[in-house]
Amino acid sequence: MSKELNFLLLGESGSGKSTTINALANYFRFGKFDEVNETAESLIEVIPSLFTLPDPENGGKELEIASNFISSNERQEYGRSATSEPTGYCFTFGYDSHVLRIIDTPGIGDTDGVEADKQNMENIFLFLQTIELLHGIIIIVNGTESRHSLQFKFCILELLTHLHKSAIANVVFCFTHSQIVPGCIGVGDGFKTISSFLNEEHIKPVGIELEQKINAFFIDNDVYRYLLAQKQGYPWNQVQKDIYRYSWNFSVKEFHQFFKQLLTLPPLILTATISLNNARKLVVELSEPIAQLTQKIEKLNQETIKIQEDVNNAVSKEKFLNDILYITVDEIKKTPVITKNLNGCPCKYKVF
Numbered sequence: 062m063s064k065e066l067n068f069l070l071l072g073e074s075g076s077g078k079s080t081t082i083n084a085l086a087n088y089f090r091f092g093k094f095d096e097v098n099e100t101a102e103s104l105i106e107v108i109p110s111l112f113t114l115p116d117p118e119n120g121g122k123e124l125e126i127a128s129n130f131i132s133s134n135e136r137q138e139y140g141r142s143a144t145s146e147p148t149g150y151c152f153t154f155g156y157d158s159h160v161l162r163i164i165d166t167p168g169i170g171d172t173d174g175v176e177a178d179k180q181n182m183e184n185i186f187l188f189l190q191t192i193e194l195l196h197g198i199i200i201i202v203n204g205t206e207s208r209h210s211l212q213f214k215f216c217i218l219e220l221l222t223h224l225h226k227s228a229i230a231n232v233v234f235c236f237t238h239s240q241i242v243p244g245c246i247g248v249g250d251g252f253k254t255i256s257s258f259l260n261e262e263h264i265k266p267v268g269i270e271l272e273q274k275i276n277a278f279f280i281d282n283d284v285y286r287y288l289l290a291q292k293q294g295y296p297w298n299q300v301q302k303d304i305y306r307y308s309w310n311f312s313v314k315e316f317h318q319f320f321k322q323l324l325t326l327p328p329l330i331l332t333a334t335i336s337l338n339n340a341r342k343l344v345v346e347l348s349e350p351i352a353q354l355t356q357k358i359e360k361l362n363q364e365t366i367k368i369q370e371d372v373n374n375a376v377s378k379e380k381f382l383n384d385i386l387y388i389t390v391d392e393i394k395k396t397p398v399i400t401k402n403l404n405g406c407p408c409k410y411k412v413f
């Protein structure tokens with residue numbers, strides 16, 4: 062029975078996520094390098110590319126290689142992040158025609174700044190809400206990278222700490238640019254950079270150890286660039302062709318190994334992970350109004366204390382006023398006196 066398998070690509074801007082999807086599309090479609098190399102027109106281009114090569118026929122001047130189609134989701138500008146929204150690309154493979162959906166995402170460390178990073182992470186989680194099962198999270202790293210941005214560390218840490226512990230097994234690191242020396246693909250500085258990051262005090266408890274062929278794989282998308290340039294008539298020589306044949310064979314084997322590895326694991330049930338993330342997001346979003354509310358309550362408390370003091374003052378003032386305004390009035394003495402009026406009748410009282 063055919064299955065739907067979902068894989069999420071994450072990584073720093075420019076690490077090679079979109080190019081990896083282009084390369085994969087061709088690894089699935091063509092059995093052998095020579096098959097696609099001989100008929101370069103049939104090369105599959107899923108996401109538009111743009112890069113520069115030296116032109117050997119023009120004194121090594123720059124020659125721009127660009128796809129002849131555009132996508133509103135891809136910015137084709139040098140020096141700027143390319144992919145803007147998470148997008149799923151589907152391929153069928155195997156006798157049962159399984160559907161493999163690879164989700165390309167905007168890069169961490171977006172050239173538009175930290176706010177763009179936050180928005181991108183939010184969009185990625187929103188996209189994941191449309192998916193039930195996730196079979197693997199593939200973190201794409203430039204294999205020659207000897208440092209990583211703080212944003213990268215922060216985003217990966219966010220992701221890893223929100224995943225259920227059992228989901229860590231579904232995380233693999235895929236190192237691009239891994240043709241470290243011509244004709245040799247494998248471990249480069251990027252591997253050490255990620256290993257030391259995973260060993261940092263705050264991330265070590267997550268429990269990921271980088272291990273080749275288990276959760277660390279090496280590919281070289283340069284072969285896709287070679288084929289695209291070939292399609293546009295770039296004059297490669299035999300030595301270069303042999304190097305890229307090796308690169309194709311190595312990368313195909315490596316992908317085969319890592320899909321095999323990931324498919325032996327139970328997939329992540331996203332509803333649980335996402336609801337956890339939503340709950341956390343809610344807490345973060347509520348923290349500001351809660352802080353404001355606490356401040357208001359504190360202010361009200363202060364005001365109540367002040368009013369209480371005023372009331373107490375008023376009571377003691379009243380007592381004080383009562384005390385000073387109290388006048389003792391002597392009892393009025395009423396003494397009966399007998400007077401006589403003119404006509405001689407006695408009058409009863411005289412008041413003093």
Ligand SMILES: Nc1nc2c(ncn2[C@@H]2O[C@H](COP(=O)(O)OP(=O)(O)OP(=O)(O)O)[C@@H](O)[C@H]2O)c(=O)[nH]1
Pocket residue numbers: 072073074075076077078079080081110111112141142143144145166167168169237238239280281282283286
């Ligand atoms: N030599 C070499 N170049 C690569 C490799 N992978 C990608 N590139 C080049 O690196 C540049 C960036 O690649 P993209 O695939 O656009 O990177 P991205 O991770 O999708 O970037 P954003 O969309 O900005 O996040 C392009 O010029 C690619 O041609 C690789 O394995 N080797």
Ligand SMILES: [Mg+2]
Pocket residue numbers: 078079080143144165166167168
């Ligand atoms: Mg991209």
